[in-house]
Amino acid sequence: MTGSAPSTDLPLSGKVAIVTGTSRGVGVGIAHELLRAGATVIGCSRGELPGLPGAETVEGGAERSRQWVCDQGQIASIEAFVTRVVEEFGRIDILVNNAGGTVPSPSPEAVPELVQKIQGSPRAADEFERSALFHAFAVQMNLISPLWFALRVYREMRNQDGTGSIVNISSGAGHPAGAPTLVSYGAAKSGLDHLTRSLAIEWGPTARVNCLALGPTMTDNFQQFVLGEDSEGATYFKDVPLGRAGTPAEVGRTVVFLCSGQADYINGTTIEMDGGMLPGVLYENGLKAITDLL
Numbered sequence: 001m002t003g004s005a006p007s008t009d010l011p012l013s014g015k016v017a018i019v020t021g022t023s024r025g026v027g028v029g030i031a032h033e034l035l036r037a038g039a040t041v042i043g044c045s046r047g048e049l050p051g052l053p054g055a056e057t058v059e060g061g062a063e064r065s066r067q068w069v070c071d072q073g074q075i076a077s078i079e080a081f082v083t084r085v086v087e088e089f090g091r092i093d094i095l096v097n098n099a100g101g102t103v104p105s106p107s108p109e110a111v112p113e114l115v116q117k118i119q120g121s122p123r124a125a126d127e128f129e130r131s132a133l134f135h136a137f138a139v140q141m142n143l144i145s146p147l148w149f150a151l152r153v154y155r156e157m158r159n160q161d162g163t164g165s166i167v168n169i170s171s172g173a174g175h176p177a178g179a180p181t182l183v184s185y186g187a188a189k190s191g192l193d194h195l196t197r198s199l200a201i202e203w204g205p206t207a208r209v210n211c212l213a214l215g216p217t218m219t220d221n222f223q224q225f226v227l228g229e230d231s232e233g234a235t236y237f238k239d240v241p242l243g244r245a246g247t248p249a250e251v252g253r254t255v256v257f258l259c260s261g262q263a264d265y266i267n268g269t270t271i272e273m274d275g276g277m278l279p280g281v282l283y284e285n286g287l288k289a290i291t292d293l294l
């Protein structure tokens, strides 16, 4: 542990947490709330950054955080990152599998080049090949990579005292009602919910494994690629009973709850955190910002 020790009254004081995908968006909100709750947080993303963004806004946050490079699409990168965390901090109490996401596509079988480019999957001139690679990438980033991270972190947790906590960040797109425009992403997130339950059964009491299925959550990408010109969300949020998007900080506070002693007997569950939105209502609105760009 480095830096000034946080008050022992804090719920996660002394805990070491990994959060994936902390260069922007929801991951930053999760990391900040874990820091506020007293944890040491090691975040990661694919590019080099000078530190965890905004950590200095939390008391002692800059000292108790790191931001290191890790590409969760590469097994060797996960191995090197987790090994480094254990070498520097001695243990891992918390893993938040947050990195992920995708972009809506007007049709599953003909993914446009621009949609593929925004998502970041490998390029291909051929429409079938491009679509196939787009869907494979969505499943890799939203299901397989979180499983890889969990497998690697569990190897540490099983050799430690206490019960670790793994939280997977899922999506309302995984609802059994289906996810038109987000077919592979929805299937991957649905798989993540199922994986949560299975790993909880396999790994208790060494680790508790839970999941948070997010509805609309306000980030720069959400603003740009989902709301688009409907920047206040007047059309979008009419289908959300609470009339707004959630915030990364709200997600972070629920993650803190799930990792704290308050949730010691919560295991294998998926909490829907979506303002009460009904399944399947948001896909047309969500696609509009992308079709406007095409």
Ligand SMILES: NC(=O)c1ccc[n+]([C@@H]2O[C@H](COP(=O)([O-])OP(=O)(O)OC[C@H]3O[C@@H](n4cnc5c(N)ncnc54)[C@H](OP(=O)(O)O)[C@@H]3O)[C@@H](O)[C@H]2O)c1
Binding pocket: 020, 021, 022, 023, 024, 025, 026, 027, 044, 045, 046, 047, 070, 071, 072, 073, 097, 098, 099, 100, 101, 102, 169, 170, 171, 172, 213, 214, 215, 216, 217, 218, 219, 220, 221, 222
């Ligand atoms: N925002 C929403 O409305 C919403 C709704 C439902 C579910 N979710 C879920 O919430 C999570 C976070 O979403 P977000 O909206 O915050 O997305 P975002 O703004 O696109 O941020 C994604 C984060 O993941 C990182 N990342 C991407 N690929 C990575 C890789 N291969 N290895 C390591 N890090 C990687 C990105 O960093 P770099 O690009 O710098 O590597 C970035 O920090 C995702 O799992 C998403 O499915 C979000």
